[in-house]
Amino acid sequence: MHGEKLIEIRGLKKNFGKLLALDNLNFDIYRGEIFGLLGPNGAGKSTFISILTTICKPTSGDVFIKGFSVKRQPDKVKRSIGFVPQDIALYTMLSGHDNLNFWAGIYGLSGRLKKERIKKVLSIVRLEDRAKDRVEEYSGGMKRRLNIAVALLHHPEILVMDEPTVGVDIQSRKYILDAVKGLKEEGRTVIFTSHYIDEMESLCDRIALINKGKIEAIGTVDELRNKYGMKTIEDIMLKFIE
Numbered sequence: 001m002h003g004e005k006l007i008e009i010r011g012l013k014k015n016f017g018k019l020l021a022l023d024n025l026n027f028d029i030y031r032g033e034i035f036g037l038l039g040p041n042g043a044g045k046s047t048f049i050s051i052l053t054t055i056c057k058p059t060s061g062d063v064f065i066k067g068f069s070v071k072r073q074p075d076k077v078k079r080s081i082g083f084v085p086q087d088i089a090l091y092t093m094l095s096g097h098d099n100l101n102f103w104a105g106i107y108g109l110s111g112r113l114k115k116e117r118i119k120k121v122l123s124i125v126r127l128e129d130r131a132k133d134r135v136e137e138y139s140g141g142m143k144r145r146l147n148i149a150v151a152l153l154h155h156p157e158i159l160v161m162d163e164p165t166v167g168v169d170i171q172s173r174k175y176i177l178d179a180v181k182g183l184k185e186e187g188r189t190v191i192f193t194s195h196y197i198d199e200m201e202s203l204c205d206r207i208a209l210i211n212k213g214k215i216e217a218i219g220t221v222d223e224l225r226n227k228y229g230m231k232t233i234e235d236i237m238l239k240f241i242e
């Protein structure tokens, strides 16, 4: 039932001094799935995302994305990944369109392709109508959507988002979750973290529960419910947190 292994996480450990932030992670992420990493604050979600996106290096073990090592081939890994960080990174004095234009230039896009990409990513996050307004006039949710648009400019196969719906109004939240579904329909892979259990349950093909740097459980919502004999993912999460 699972497709091709796109990402292989092997013996992954990350220490910050004495603190073991990631404790021997071993699992795979498949092409075309929506994969959710769910866990309480301090569980290790952002640390995992930073390693996946080559921002920080594992202490030991490795992650292979399309066979490329995040340790040894970070440049190859980056080409397949669009990353939406937890913090907003935009030029607020510029319009949404001009932010995209700037980043498209950084990615080496030009001419018609650049124009087409900007149009496409604006439509994915439903910001076409506000593209000419300055970002300082945007709501938090609109800024987050623009950050997602930036991450999609180089047409990555994999979109990685750290807590994309935190502090976002309900309309933006809906647009973000719709964008995730749309990307999946295009065959792309989406990995995101959250501590909102309900959106994970309805959206994700598979969920990994992380707590204190350990993956406690992993599977589809039905697999997890059956395995632990519990009705909700929340109940399963609580079992591990206690």
Ligand SMILES: Nc1ncnc2c1ncn2[C@@H]1O[C@H](COP(=O)(O)OP(=O)(O)O)[C@@H](O)[C@H]1O
Pocket (backbone or CB within 6 Å): 016, 019, 021, 039, 040, 041, 042, 043, 044, 045, 046, 047, 048
């Ligand atoms: N740069 C860092 N230096 C020291 N400790 C860190 C650093 N980054 C994260 N940590 C610690 O690692 C653990 C996991 O953090 P993090 O991955 O940010 O968790 P989450 O994103 O799930 O809230 C926490 O205990 C956090 O304090």
Ligand SMILES: [Mg+2]
Pocket (backbone or CB within 6 Å): 045, 046, 047, 086, 162
């Ligand atoms: Mg975090």
